[in-house]
Amino acid sequence: MIEIAIHIAFVLVSAALALNAWRLLKGPSAPDRILALDTLYINTIALLVVFGIHIKSMVYFEAALLIALMGFIGTIAMCKYLLRGDIIE
Amino acid sequence: MGLAYLTLVPFFGAILTKLSTRLGRYSSAWVAILSATLSLFLLWPLAIQVWQGETIIQRIGPWLPELGIDLAFRLDGLSLLFSLMILLVGLIVVIYARYYLSPRDSMGRFYAYLLLFMGSMLGVVLSENIIQLLMFWELTSLSSFLLISYWQQREEASRGARMALTITGGGGLAMLGGFLLLGNMAGSYDLSDILLAGDAIRSHEHYSSMLLLILLGVFTKSAQFPFHFWLPNAMAAPTPVSAYLHSATMVKAGIFLLARLFPALAGTPEWTWIVSGIGIVTFLTGSYIALFKHDMKALLAYSTISHLGLIVALFGIGTPLAVVAGVFHIINHATFKASLFMLAGIVDHETGTRDMRQLRGLRRYMPYTAALMVIAAAAMAGIPGLNGFVSKEMFLEQVVVYGDTFAPSWLLPAIVTAGAVFSAAYSIRIAHNVFFGGEPADLPKAPHDPSSGMQIPVAILVAACVVVGLFPAIAQPLVTLVAGSALQSAPPAFHLAIWHGLTPALWMSAVALAGGILVYRQREAFFSLQSLVDGRIDAKIIYNGVMRRLFAWSSAITMNADNLSQKRMLWILFVTAIVLGGYGFLSGGGPLAGNRAMLPVDPMSAMVAIIMMAAALATVIMHQQRFTALILVSAVGLGVALTFVKFSAPDLALTQLAVEFITAVLLLLALFFLPQATPDEQDRLRQARDIVIAVFSGLGIAALSYAVLTREYETIADYFIANSVSGGGGANVVNVLLVDFRGFDTMGEITVLALAGLGIYAMLDQLKLLSPKQDAEGRPWNPDTHPLILATFSRILLPLAMLVAVFILLRGHNLPGGGFIAGLITSAALIVQYLANGVEWTRSKLPANTHPLIGYGLLTAASTGVASWYFGYPFLTSTFEHVHLPLLGEFELASAMAFDIGVFLVVVGTSLLILINLGMIHQVSYLPRIGKNTGGKEPKPARAAAIDKAEKTTTKKQEDMPWKR
Amino acid sequence: MSHLAIVPLLLPLFTGIFLLLLREQRIYVKRAISGISSIALIAVAAKLLCTVSDGSILVYSLSNWPAPFGIVLMADRLAALLVLTTSLLSLFALVYGMRGTDRQGRQFHILFQLQLFGLNGAFLTADLFNLFVFFEVLLLASYSLLLHGGGRKRIRSGLHFVVINVVGSSLFLFAVGVLYGILGTLNMADMAVKVVHVSADNVGLVKAAALLLFVVFALKAALLPLYLWLPSAYSQTSAPAAALFAIMTKVGAYSILRVYTLVFGNEAGPFANLLDGWLLGMALATIVIGSFGLLGSKRLRQQVAYLVVISAGTLLTGFSLESPAGIAAGLYYLPHTTFAAAALFLLADLIVQRRDQMEDRLEAGLVITRQKFLGATFFILAIIASGLPPLSGFIGKFMLLRAALEHPALPYIMAIILANGLLTVIAMARTGTLFFFEAHAVDTSTNTYIKQGEPEPLRVRELLPILSLLSLCVLMTFWAGPINSYCLDTASQLLDTPSYIHAVLGKVEQ
Amino acid sequence: MEALISILIGILTAGGVYLCLRSHTFPVVLGLTLLSYAVNLFLFMMGRLVIGKPPIISEQAGSYADPLPQALVLTAIVISFAMTAYIIVLALKARTEMGNDHVDGKEVR
């Protein structure tokens, strides 16, 4: 049963990724793209978690953790750029 | 050893003269005289032996034994004759120059160069090994370059010198090729072997190319047509130099070589045709042009050319008697031509000009000079009773004999006679034109006979002309000896005499003389005739033209080649790679796909891959909107990390993610100062080219990767998996590889990182950038410098991130993680502090200059490596221990961890150094604040001061710096 | 156990680290440290050379893991020769740098030492990927040394230099990747073993990788058509950097020699003499283009840069003959040309300083201070560079041509080498006469007697390096015999792959 | 899967190469970044495609992915990171020195 759930999850998350990508390419505004990238990061975590359950391995926990961390600070860096241009001032 | 010494004496003399200049102006002259005489003195005993028919060969010993170059000297008749000429004429010239040179000229330099040349010339004629000979040969070119350009400030001097060097030096290089082949044919570079190997050489397949190369050397040196033109231009040299180099010695070096190698090379049709042909052409052209030269020295130069041609022709004809005649004419020409040069020098010296259009009737003012000149000129013209006549007769005779060998038999004698007519004419001119006729017109100086010091040397030589001319027989033994050694066999019976009966040769001379007088009388007509072609078919002009074009073309090619276009460099590199790689792949054969079982494609991977491709292509397409492109690239980066996850590389995923962020921050920082958009590139054609290149590169790499991925392979990897835990003390094989198996890679890697940090720091050092006041659309920046929410949460983030970093660092050895990733996380967390709270605020809590961090990191890593020496193991050998602490449980302590901590420190240090300093490029505006606490000291350069300040604050609150604890 | 093989790496590394941690800001302290370390390095290199000159091969297993699993350093005659050359060169470049270049920017000495770390590492490592790492080390150090001091032109050529080298590094990784993907190893000796048994299907792949690798090395060695980065980069940078860089194209040449004698050498089965046809052609073409560059240059330093290009072509011509004699000729030529080029770069700098805004443009300017001395030095260096007798240049070319006598391409080789000699003579003679003969002592504009340049005499730290490098060339002439026999031994050692393989992999059994 | 990955790497390479051939510094930097992605993936793939077998020794796991390429790629990532950082700053330096961000310092506007 879990296997089925996992496969459904894969499909859904993949679809989610596709939607993010579409927004990423389409834009139109810079915040749109940043948002799309941010969501891409978070969805990737979902992907990793499902994958982890799928292969019954926890080795990708740190990866997920790091994606969360880097996705966040990446986003704020880009926002800072839009707001101030100079991100370290 | 004698020969070696007498060759070296002039070289030492040269050094001495340079030193002796402080001892007074003429001391150098004395040194020169002494060294010449000393060499003569050393030559004497050996000369006697040679006179008795010996050939002396002295081996100094091996120098480059593997290459068959041993220093060895050889003295036989031929080399004796030349060394005598070199030393005797040299001595005379030295004395002459002592009086000739004006007080302005540096005697020391002159004699140094002259002796340098003398030594090199001796080396040429005395060498047994032809490579050694070649070395001295090129040395003569170099020293003559120095002598010709003696009056450096005169442009024609340095130009003439360069021309001479180019021609003769080039010839020498050709000769190097020739000698290599020759040595190869003879199996040795020693003359004694080569001279015996004549038949082997002549029958060798490369004979003709070898001959050509060597003859190039000969003809350039001896100013044979078409290389003759350098000689007249070398007349910019002081007269003593011309007298020495351009009559007696250097130009004869070519002749010497002809004679020297005669037994080995001569006797083939190639030899005969080329050598005699060139000789006769030179003889004719030389004597013809000489007539039209108004400068005495120029006239003599061309006459020298023509006489050299004569001698060359004789060796070309190549009959034993011809060789005898050649040898004899060498001697005669040396004597009368040297004296003529010196006489011209005297005239120049006394009247201040050498222009025969000004000079006339000097006999009243300088009778002795006139007398000497008349005799010497007569010798050159070949008037009976003088040495010139005797050898010329022999030449004409040979020409007649040789002329019979092909039809029409009158042709060759006719040509030669024509040449003889002109040489008679210019000989008459140089004597009559200068010393007879009306009063000299407006001369720069009032002419009178020179000091005896200048006249006696000439007189000696002229006397020699007369004596030999009247009693040729005295020259017989010398000529016999020389000819013998040149032929390497007993010369045929001959006797030198004035009267041989009414031979055709005699008639030819008579005709020549008569014609000469006639031509001289009608010279004006000839001059006007010549003036029509003047400057059109002049070899010098052609040479200069060639040179000019050579330089022009070269600079065109060069400019075109390195026009500093990065694009070009790159696309050439890519194309080369594609071509070679493609060639290798195709030439090797084999199918594209291997037979390894392939993995199925699951929808998720497909999706990720497609997204990555899309993002990548979008990056390329939208690269002109830079910020967008930047976002897209980060998406690709995320995809890369995912790929690493998918294919079992957690460590790589972590690293990729961390690097991704820091790179993005870097790009953002850069983007702030760079234009927001890339202008469109007009050149569509180039764009198309780039697309083609890109596509091919992509295809190539894709093919390679596909080919490898579908093939099985055996790898050393199992060893690592087997030994990771037992030998490396870590379960995470990748980490063990990084800190242990291949720890040295990591050592280099962190050095690279540190270097990047240092380099960037250095680049930013004086870098000042004005920050744009508004964004690309012209909107002013948002006034809220540090959004509250961000500021607040960034602070909560810090301890968490640090905890995570420690977590990643400590577990790295057994689970995904390690120093590098931990370092990146730490710096990321700290960067967020800068991001959220600003540089100045953060810098008051963190050092902006993290050099020490980098240093300590490297030190830790490297010392961990060296520590293993103490235990007698190689660099970087790791060790680990499982320690059991009561109630805390078991810990593993591995030396590798120390190494990893080193890595950690370097990473933190570098990434902070880079980002913070990059963030502070425009810190100027913040300086006042810092100036306040620096106690009003004027900080410069601004940024450096800012950093020092930062260091101060940090050293103040050192206990706050984790790495200080 | 003996650590001799790794000392040439650790010495500069630790010196660099120490200088980095040194809070001391007074320049002469840094100079002292750096200088002493460089002298020590020469001693170490000499010791190394003596140790291996008997034909023994030092193998040093880092982290105590045997080859092919761990990285091993390997010091044979070739490596020792190059390390010694590097250390000698570096000392004199460094001393010249003390005339003030090291003040112009930060961290000159650190960069310099780490550059040495990279160079020696590249020469001593026996592992292909490790070679890549050291390439990067020496490149990054060289980037900063190249840019040291700054300035518009320097930055531009620096940018090009960096970008093209980064691309080159990517190529390197592609090549290494394929080689590992097929052969499953990175140690060059082990590769040599594996290469022989490559299945017919995989030959194409390995060939592709090998040739890609060649492209990378050719780029570093500045062979036609990949030399374009060199002239501007070398002629724009500071004198000591340029002088040190005289060895950098040799790293490329070294790698070609190493990889294509060991891994793809005579015994490499399907890959035996892989470069036949490519290398010789490219090398000769490089000489040709270099000669044109030499004639076409507008500035002296540009000319010297082209001399470097030519030298790369020349010594690779030697290597491409694949005969002991040819390789030996190339090996003799290598240090000679390195020292000569370095000396010329330094001399050019002295001239530049004395000609004000004329710099080293090839035009007759005013008479400069110490004209006679500089002229004489230039004259001798020109002789060395153009290969005229009797100095090392001539011997090198002689060896080369002699080695080529039996080669089918002899006519081309001889023609190009000799023609290049002539063109070099022409170019150098022109430069020399322009700078030293046709220089006028009177300023025509103001009709005043003028000597350009710094009035004070040449300082030791200026003279010493140039004269030492020059005398190194002279010594190479006197000791041509022993040096040549060393080179011949080196060549035969290189061509004797099995013994090399045994030396490196022999340890596996133990 | 192998084909898919190869195509991916190919496209990354092509994109990188094309951008490297642009005449302004920023696109070139992007190009080099793409190129480095391609290189790292390529080098990594030389250990072949293995799913769910990270080279971390444990009792459960039977076989492992080839750790060596992973270690190499780690080094490669670090180095290319250093290079990218260096070039970015160099681009800024060039911008100030040359007054524009054209790779050859040519003003094309």
Place this chain on the structure above:
Amino acid sequence: MQRFLPHPLLTVILGVIWLLLNNSIDPGQIALGLLLGWAIPFFALQFWPDKLKVHKPLTLLKFSGILLYDIIEANFIVAMRILGKPEKLRPAFIVVPIDLDSDFAMSILANTTCLTPGSLSALLAPDRKSILVHTIDVDDIDAFIHTIKTRYELPLKEIFEE
């Protein structure tokens, strides 16, 4: 106390997080966790200008409970909105007046509004007296403002201020 144990609460929190990270509670890890929890604040706290105090831990827990519930609810609401017809949405920008002094409380509030039904804070007025909130679909604006003030602002005030 201050000097040797700068922030006990943080120490404990970090210790717990450490155990979470390591997924273990064996004594060694506990010790290490506490050690780090003790060490890290020395460095980290200098970035905390104002040291936040929690006055009513219980209220904090209650608040968290409410929040968790709201979050889950909010997500389903938004999900519905997304799945519904986009044209039907009635988004709006709403200015919510605030009287909180502590930066931290402000931030928390701003965050909270983001996680709760169909709204997210877009701007924090410079004078800190109001936040601008964007709502995806709201009919009664005053009700919305009231909810925010009573349901979130009040407890936060109690927790972080007095």
Place this chain on the structure above:
Amino acid sequence: MNIVLEILLSLLIVTGALLTFIGSLGLARLRDFYTRLHGPTKGTTLGVGSLLIASSIFFSVQGDGVSLHEVLITLFLFITAPISAHLLAKSALHLKVESLVPLPDEAIARKNSQHKPYQTLD
């Protein structure tokens, strides 16, 4: 593991994935930036959250000890998502990204303009 647990897990996984998907759907199909912003901030966050919980339960029952570290990520996401959302909205307003409803009146903008940058109190 017992069936109840399996069902629970499967439910968590599917719901999580579903929420994630819906969040992204919102990102894709909503009609202005500000409304789009809601989707990911909420849907995705919670979706991932529940997936993480699922993973946590899954690995806890797998045997080797309880696995709670997923909680960390969940908490982290809940804390950070609003911040990113806030900043995104802020920058969108700054860039005047067009919206369905009129952008807030100039009042705030004016306040902003006479606002002095945030100073930290140390």
